[in-house]
Amino acid sequence: MARRRSQRQVANGCGTSQGRKPADPGRFGARGATGVRRWVFRLWAAALPFLVLVVCELLLRGVGAGYDVRFFVPDPGGDRLVRVENASFGRRFFPRRLVRAPQALRVTVPKPEGTVRIFVLGExxxxxxxxxxxxxxxxxQVLLEERYPSVRFEVVNTSMTAINSHAIREIAGDLVRMGGDIWVVYMGNNEMVGPFGAATVFGPKAPPWEWVRVGLTLQRLRLVQCLRSVWEERVGRGQVPPTWEGMAMFLRNVVPPDDPRRERVYRSFAANLEAILSEARRAGAKVVLSTVAVNLRDCAPFYSVDPVVAGGEATNSLNDLFRRSEEARAEDRPEEAVRWAREAVALAPRHAEARYRLARALQALGRVEEAREEFQRACDLDALPFRTxxxxxxxxxxxAARQGDGVVLCDAARHFAEGAPGGVPGREFFYEHVHLNFDGNYRLARFWAEHVERLLPEPIRAGARADWASQAVCEEHLGLTDWNRRSVVAEMVQRLQQPPFVQQWEHEDQVAHLRRWLDVLDARIRATAPEAARAVYEWALERRPADPVLHENFAEFLEATGDREAALxxxxxxCSLLPHHYFGYYCAGTLLKEMRRLDEALxxxxxxxxxxxxxxDVQVELGSVWAARGEWEAARExxxxxxxxxxxxPQAALFLxxxxxxxxxxHEALPELRDAVRLNPRSAQARMRLGELLMRLGSWQEGLDQLQEAIRLDPALDRARLQLAAAWLQQGDLKRAREEIELVLARDPNHPAALRLKAELERETAGRR
Incomplete structure (x- = not known):
């Protein structure tokens, strides 16, 4: 047994010293060193991609590639106590060509002693x-200042066009260090159509909330930003509109009422809202959390979808019911109108316009509660959901109900309903679907102010005046006169001429309402001396000389009344109050160009x-100044x-x-001028320029057609008439040539070009005799 055990030990190399090799200490040391090297190599291999990314990121930041993602950035003028808005903030949420920017802001950090700073967050x-x-x-701002004259209030509006809760959450994170005492949150209108919404045109539609958070976090890296820019230029250009087209961009992005993407949007909205309130707590700020008021009564749904009436005979039946209901309503048979409208809803219960028409019929019948419910259903079923x-x-x-004492609910939706006829908000507060008119903005601000007041410290509240400032008093402080009102209403008339408004039921009535408002303003302006309005601006500026917005208001009025030097x-x-922002320089340059002070304009x-x-717009005006100076190559670039x-x-194409x-x-000019006409068919200047070039290139008939259309669009366009006269003269049609020349000379008997052309015409006439 002992011999066998010994033999096994020898066979295994574990026996006596004669039966095995002696241990080599150096060999074990080499094997250990190899293991260490192997582990070092593995660590380097794992860390190398990360190190490469870090180096790339640092290099990109060093050369200025990419953009800062913060909402507020240091003052480019070097004032260490000032933060300004970041024009690139929206780059993570919009394609480069569609990016939206905040309004001009300058905020002192830290907050001045004794100031109550209020941030407004929204769309x-x-x-x-x-x-x-x-x-x-x-x-x-005015309401609080007038209520508490001994307290300095600072209202900073961080809201932006086209954003939604995904972007507002990021803004909230940046506000933590900005010293805000109270945040006012008013958001919801863009939740479906804004970035990451179910109907968005800006990128992925309603992705899971977690994906959105990861994507936005990665886009803080300059390397990811650069990769996205390359992708947009090489791959994504055809997937988004080439430029900003307003609400018309969304026409093909219909979201049916039962689309599951809506649920993902609601979940994301709730998560983002909770995160915004969490950021407010981290900042030590109290919050006025507001519901959102929308136009329910005077805004028909933008698009209706119901699978029951997807086409064919069912659609014809629905339209026939609509027609019958409307005829009955027009003929003052309200019960019958309601009956036909109910049949339409029974046929297509998820059809938003059917619900809206029923609401209108019920309203006419005086069935207020039922009408209110149907108006809300029509909004909720809208397949182009531009409203909260x-x-x-x-x-x-x-x-809001789950929060503590630092958050108060401001139920603006109910407040507006309580102040509207029949409890349904409409055009008394809104221009169109969501944007508030002057009365609406005052009503919302007053309701906000009442809730802000509840969050102020007791020592401040003890100094309150008895009453809030009236709307008229507020508008005097804001420098708001009928000249400014007219400008705003005229812009809204133009806006309502665009899709999707033009396809709404009762669209003509919407426009007619605004045109009547314009007529009233025009009559008041004619009856008011400009000096009275000017005094309003001067008084307001005496109180707030450092308010750039008041200076903008005054400049707009001065331009409207023809005082260009004062407007300048x-x-x-x-420009002096907002030296970091382009808008003041742009407006000054445009005005200087009109005054022919080209060096200053440049x-x-x-x-x-x-x-x-x-x-x-800035490049177009700059190019036109280069052209006016005769520096054609600089203008072309x-x-x-x-x-x-x-x-x-269209102006860029025309001027180029x-x-x-x-x-x-x-031959390069011809496609540009054709494009100018295509982009703006009602531009007399574009048609004139195209007509002149076509005739120069030998396309006589097409050129004549363009010149004649230019004259039809603008009968006072003398250059087009003289070009047409020259064409008739060259073709030997002296009678038509004379008619055009005489029309120009009737307006200006000393018109040099017309007199020269007339002399040529007389010579040609004499030669024929």
Whole structure:
């Protein structure tokens, strides 16, 4: 047994010293060193990609590639205590060509002692679109100042056009260090159509909330930003609109009421809202959380979808029921109108317009409660959901109810309903679907102010005046006169001429309402001396000389009344108060161009282009100044840049075509001028320029057609008439040539070109005799 055990030990190399090799200490040391090296190599292999990414990121930041993702950035002028808005903030949420920017802001950090700083967070309705100068945030500032004259209030509106809760959450994170005492949150209108919404045109539609968070976090890296830019230029260009087209961009992105993507949007909205409130707690700020009021009564749904009436005979039946109901309503047979409308709803219960028509019929019959319910259903079923629906407002109320003392619910939706006829808000507060008119902005601001007051410290509240300032008093402080009102209403009339408004039921009535408002304003302006309005601005500026918005308001009025020199002074004040922002320089440069002070205009517009190089309007005005100075090559380069920034800008195409003609690059000019006519068929200037070039290139008939259309569009366009006269003269049609020349001389008997052409006509006539 012992021998066998010994034999096994020898066979295994574990026996006596004679039966095995002696241990080699050096060998074990080499094997250990190899293991260490192997582990070091593995660690390097694992860390190398990360190190490469870090190096790339640092290099990209060093050369200025990519963009800062913060909402507020240090003052480019070097004032260490000032933060300004970041024009690139929206780059993570929009394709480069569609990016939206915040309004001009300058905020001191840290907050001045004794100041109550209030941040407003929201979308375009909270901003005050179409004129943020008269938005609810501006009214709120005056209301609080007048209520508490011994306290300094600072209302900073961080709202932006086209964003939604995904972007507002990011803004909230940046506000933590900005010293805000109270946040006012008013959001929901863009939840379906904004970034990551179910109907968005800006990128993925309603992805899971977690994916959105990961994507936004990764886009903080400059490397990811650069990769996205490359993808947009190489791959994604055909997947998004080439330039901003407003609400018309969304027409093909219909979201049926039962689309499962809506549920993902609601979940994301709730998560983002909770996150915003969490950021407010981290900042030590109290919150006024507002529901969102929308136009329910005077805004028909933008698009209706119901599978029952997807086409064919069912659609015809539905339209027939609509017609019968409307005829009965027009003939003052309200019960019958309701009956036909109910049949339409029975046929297509998820058809938003059927619900809206039923609501209208019930309203006419005086069935207020039923009408209110149907108006809300029509909004909730709208397949182009540009309005905050009932579900979103319910989420806001639910989230607010779970919060502590630092959050108060401001139920603006119910407040507006209580102040509207029949309890359904309409045109008494809104221009269109969500944007508030002057009365609406005051009402919202007053309701906000009452809730802000509840969050103020008791020592401040003890000094309150008895009453809130009236709307008229607020508008005096804001420098709001009928000249400004007219400008805003005229802009809204133009806006309502575009899709999707033009396809709404009762669209003509919407426009007629605004046109009647314009007529009233025109009558009041004619009956009011401009000096009285001017005194309003001067009084307001005495109280707030450092308010750039007041200077903008005054400049707009002065331009409208023809005092260009004084208007220029106001725009220069804007530039001095907001030296980091392009808009004041742009307006000053445009005005200087009109005054033919081209050197000064060039300087102002070059400054605007340096501060914001991606605004096509700035490049167009700058290019036109280069052209007016006769510097054609500089004009061509600038206008080409404008065309690249916005391929749909009609003035850019027109001016570039005209400049190329001057450079004798006529074959390049022709497609530009054709594009100018295509983009704006009602432009007499574009048709005239195209007609002139076509005749020069030998396309006589087409050129004549364009010149005649230009004259039809603008009968006072003398250059087009003289071009047409020259064409008739060259063709030997002396009678038509004489008619055109005489029409020009009737307006200006000393018109040099007309007199020269007339002399040529007389010589030709004499030669024929």
């Amino acid at each position: 375009s309705a909270a901003l005050g679109d179409p004129r943020p100068r008269y938005g609810a945030g501006r009214y709120l 629906d009932g579900r979103l407002n319910t989420i806001i109320r639910s989230v 002074g106001q725009w220069r004040q804007v 300087e102002a517009l070059q400054t605007a282009a340096r501060l914001q190089p991606e605004v096509a 600038t206008l080409r840049r404008a065309r690249d920034l916005d391929p749909t800008h 075509g005209a400049v190329l003609v001057q450079l004798d690059r006529v």
